[in-house]
Amino acid sequence: MIHNPKMECMSREDMRALQSERLVKVVRNCYENVPFYKSKMDESGVTPDDIKSIDDITKLPFTTKYDLRDEYPFGLEAVPHDRIRRIHASSGTTGKPIVGTYTDNDLKNWAEGVARVFAVGDIGPGDTVQISYGYGLFTGGLGAHEGAAVRGATQLPASVGNSVKQIMLMKDLGTTAICCTPSYALHLAETIEKSDSVKFEDLKLRYGFFGGEPWTWGIRRELEKKFHIKAIDIYGLTEMSGPGVGGECQYQDGTHVWEDMYYPEVIDPETLQPVAPGEQGELVFTSLCKEAMPILRYRTRDLTHLIYEPCKCGRTSVRIGKILGRSDDMLIIRGVNVFPSQIEAVLTEFPVFTPHFLINVDRKNNEDTFDLDVELNEEYFSPNPAKQMPFIKPLYDKLCSVTGIKPNIHIKEPGSIERSSGKSTHVIDKRTHLINWK
Numbered sequence: 085m086i087h088n089p090k091m092e093c094m095s096r097e098d099m100r101a102l103q104s105e106r107l108v109k110v111v112r113n114c115y116e117n118v119p120f121y122k123s124k125m126d127e128s129g130v131t132p133d134d135i136k137s138i139d140d141i142t143k144l145p146f147t148t149k150y151d152l153r154d155e156y157p158f159g160l161e162a163v164p165h166d167r168i169r170r171i172h173a174s175s176g177t178t179g180k181p182i183v184g185t186y187t188d189n190d191l192k193n194w195a196e197g198v199a200r201v202f203a204v205g206d207i208g209p210g211d212t213v214q215i216s217y218g219y220g221l222f223t224g225g226l227g228a229h230e231g232a233a234v235r236g237a238t239q240l241p242a243s244v245g246n247s248v249k250q251i252m253l254m255k256d257l258g259t260t261a262i263c264c265t266p267s268y269a270l271h272l273a274e275t276i277e278k279s280d281s282v283k284f285e286d287l288k289l290r291y292g293f294f295g296g297e298p299w300t301w302g303i304r305r306e307l308e309k310k311f312h313i314k315a316i317d318i319y320g321l322t323e324m325s326g327p328g329v330g331g332e333c334q335y336q337d338g339t340h341v342w343e344d345m346y347y348p349e350v351i352d353p354e355t356l357q358p359v360a361p362g363e364q365g366e367l368v369f370t371s372l373c374k375e376a377m378p379i380l381r382y383r384t385r386d387l388t389h390l391i392y393e394p395c396k397c398g399r400t401s402v403r404i405g406k407i408l409g410r411s412d413d414m415l416i417i418r419g420v421n422v423f424p425s426q427i428e429a430v431l432t433e434f435p436v437f438t439p440h441f442l443i444n445v446d447r448k449n450n451e452d453t454f455d456l457d458v459e460l461n462e463e464y465f466s467p468n469p470a471k472q473m474p475f476i477k478p479l480y481d482k483l484c485s486v487t488g489i490k491p492n493i494h495i496k497e498p499g500s501i502e503r504s505s506g507k508s509t510h511v512i513d514k515r516t517h518l519i520n521w522k
């Protein structure tokens with residue numbers, strides 16, 4: 085069902101008018117209340133009076149992760165601090181985290197965005213939503229929690245970890261929807277496969293709402309088949325609120341963006357100009373309703389494309405295609421660009437392998453090395469290299485043709501590649517320590 089037909093099915097014309105009205109307001113608010121935006125706009129020679137409609141958005145300067153770090157913790161706050169009701173933070177790999185602050189209204193809008201995604205699975209009273217995203221500074225746990233509350237569902241705040249207990253609760257408490265990262269869902273599926281007391285047939289699961297990291301169609305197929313569910317992609321980022329900036333509908337053909345709240349653009353990361361409609365580039369978001377910490381033209385570093393064709397579900401919003409990865413995740417190996425999601429897509433085409441993998445990149449004798457650890461499923465595994473060869477060859481050929489580089493493939497024992505309960509790490513790049521910072 086559609087949670088908010090007025091907003092989700094609004095005509096494009098009315099949506100543009102609403103976005104224009106909201107953009108004009110948010111830009112003025114930023115200019116008048118956040119010194120950071122005032123100086124950025126002054127530097128680029130743009131004033132609030134130049135922004136008359138959503139079409140003027142390209143006149144505005146971008147905001148980057150570095151700006152948020154520089155303004156840590158509250159430099160982007162646009163309301164008196166006593167109006168802040170919640171603070172979250174995303175864990176960066178280095179340095180200070182990115183802080184997200186919320187007024188009452190911001191929390192309400194955030195929960196509304198998540199509720200719209202849950203409504204795709206008709207989640208409501210009578211449903212038990214097991215929230216196996218981390219609770220804490222990460223937005224996944226509490227974000228999904230509040231969205232389930234808006235839908236009137238029973239919230240089961242399981243958080244991450246303790247997988248044996250997770251599957252026991254799933255069975256005993258009659259969980260009907262599970263929310264976690266797709267990599268953790270894979271791990272939960274494995275835990276069930278190994279369990280004597282819980283079987284997939286015992287579960288009442290109908291839906292999975294998976295996000296927080298890129299995942300491929302191969303993983304979707306695997307999760308849907310094993311759990312007997314429909315797997316829905318939920319997208320979001322701390323800077324815009326958290327999960328629920330958008331989500332897939334039942335047709336699973338792109339992620340609907342809740343455009344009344346978050347305005348998406350795709351730009352060429354080199355020229356910073358908008359790409360042609362439908363072309364791949366970097367996703368940029370402007371928050372249209374956020375009070376505590378409005379953000380103008382935030383460069384997400386997520387690489388994707390926008391889909392403008394109307395969707396069969398009746399929602400009129402723009403959709404984003406599957407996220408290829410963040411530009412930060414892109415590896416350059418022997419001069420070739422490779423995304424972990426490409427490796428995952430290839431690997432999941434071969435049912436003899438588990439979907440778990442680890443890419444090891446290093447530099448030896450001035451040349452990049454590319455080693456890929458993969459696991460054969462239990463029934464195919466043998467420690468004898470001669471017996472592994474027939475499985476390696478087709479995978480090797482496909483990886484060479486898709487990525488253009490030759491990997492050294494290593495077969496590992498089933499279950500030996502580390503599993504993650506949150507966002508997964510697929511890459512160890514030892515070359516970074518070779519960078520000369522001087």
Ligand code: DLL
Binds near residue numbers: 386
């Ligand atoms: O990951 C919010 C979230 C939690 C979304 C749970 C969905 C579910 P951050 O920690 O700030 O927030 O990370 C945001 O994660 O820019 C993407 O790179 C990635 N990401 C989030 N959802 C998806 C998705 C949360 N569905 C960053 N597909 C984003 C691909 C995703 N990547």
